Amino acid sequence: MTNVNYFKDQFEQLQDSAPESTITELRTDGFNTFNKSGLPTLKLEEWKYTNISSLFDKDYQFANAPQQLNADDLDEIRLAGHEAANELVFVNGRFIPALSTIRSAASQLVILPLEEAAKGSHQALVKKHLGQSSVYLKDGIHALNTSFIQDGMFILVPKGQQLEQPVYIYHISDARQQNTLSQPRSLIIVEENAKLQLTETYTTLGTAESFTNEVLEMVVKENAFVEYYKIQHDGLNASQVGSTHIHQVGKSYVHTVVVSLNGGVIRNNLNLVLDAEGNETHLYGLYLLKGNSHVDNHTLVDNKRPNCFSNQLYKGIADDSSTGVFSGRIIVQPDAQKTNAYQSNKNIILSDKATINTKPQLEIFADDVKCSHGCTVGQLDEEALFYLRARGIPKAAAEVLLLEAYAADILAQIKPEALRNHVAELIYEHLSIS
């Protein structure tokens, strides 16, 4: 078992060897919290349906980035549209500049190792924003990431830069030798009038177990525009807690789509803090689960200022013995009058052994708001299935057609065509393999 002593040793080694910066103190705070809280158990309300602590029986180790990985090894895992993208690579949780390709000009896009950004001209930004997600995510697994911030990444889209080239982040876990724990950390600042399109995807090499405990914090300033896509299609040996914390500090537009096709145990935390008047936010999710996959999507939309709009639609399909969890929390603070916040979670269960847990939560402290939430759990439409079969389409193909149709409205929210088609293919393949 990966026990507290192991983490303590590793933490002390890191603190001794890493150069002193604003991050040093953050790591100490993180480790104190981790020490106090430990890994979250099912007793915590927020972790009621997803058992992370038992996964750590698997004896995960921190691993250094392997030397033998080169740019060609990435070919297999590249996403469509990569020819025009800035490609950033994390291996075993460490940002590897040597494997990354930055196509945008330095004036348009600043990409630095986090430690470097914490010392140089971006020091104030790092100090102000790195670690803000801890205000919302107070559990031990989040603190564990903070305790080990090392070789993280800093991305800045400067004022007025409407970045044409998207940013693709590949997270690679090398589990060829041992069970591997990766803890990527990034801080992204999208400044005034800037535009960023960001996609993250995850790949485990080898057959041992991987666990990725990621924290991505993003700050979105006035009049900025962000599209964020997360594509999870890793092996069943790959588990993950992925926390994305987006702080809209100026009136801005954020559009997110999280697609989970394959994996072991996955927990996604997606926080949107609407901290300026007139923010607009869209959250879409799709999970298509088979085998023993377990995908838990927790969303939080914290409306802190007036006149904000948010819309959430998460759709899921659970087959075999899989489990889908959706927990969507909307907070409307006393100041946030005229909030419009909508949420919907729809599910289809294909097997007697599959499970869906869905939990919408509204906490409203203002009196002039429009909020709604709803959830459904149903089955494939038997009439539609019969109709297709009565035209000669075999049952399995008819099911795929219907499931693809069900997923279509979320897929359509992936705006870049190349990426959308790529994901459509992944979905088709995923649904077609029985």
Add this chain to the structure above:
Amino acid sequence: MLSIKNIHANIEGKEILKGINLDIKAGEVHAIMGPNGSGKSTLASVLAGREEYEVTEGEVTFLEKDLLELSTEDRAREGLFLAFQYPVEIPGVSTTNFIKAAVNEKRKYQGEEPLDAVAFLKMMKQKMALVEIDQSLLSRSINEGFSGGEKKRNEVFQMAMLEPKLAILDETDSGLDIDALRIVANGINKLRNENRAILLITHYQRLLDYIQPDFVHVLYNGKIVKSGTKELALELEERGYDFITDEADLAASL
């Protein structure tokens, strides 16, 4: 082509079909009429392979094959077509893609190469004209937001595309106004030929004003109680079902 022998069928333990016999040859048009609840749609469902219905007795032969042994999709690929009484709306699946998949599944089953995009479009244009259906309907999701008439026209269009050997039209006239009925009936008439059999299931005689059947059968209480030519339909229209059903009830009570 189709031979039904002494078919009995249940749904949820209730017997609906109680011994049906019917023979249909290529080129023939048969009409099955009958009051509500007589088992007309059940017969269509059993032939198409709806799984809720359990056949407890009897046999059905379609083109020398045991129809009841075939899956729903194989029946379709062998050349059986059911035009639905209530065509299903399927959001998110484009009508054109669906029909292309269906056409090519059938071709594959029969050992033919799939149609390429050009050949498929050409075929579609030709059949669209035949059944007077608009392109705009076909680029939408299957039946989504279609009017009653548009749904039925789409059924006839699919029939034209799939070129079945036996078409079963289940209450295709229901819910249609007179103009829509005329268009749908015209489409069906154009699809009539000496190699194709058609089984019309209808409550009313009015469809038969447009599509003249060779034979008319009256289904009542799960059995065919009277068969005749198209004059039988006219007599039913005039006298109502009672004159036959009373006779049948009397015979059953003896």
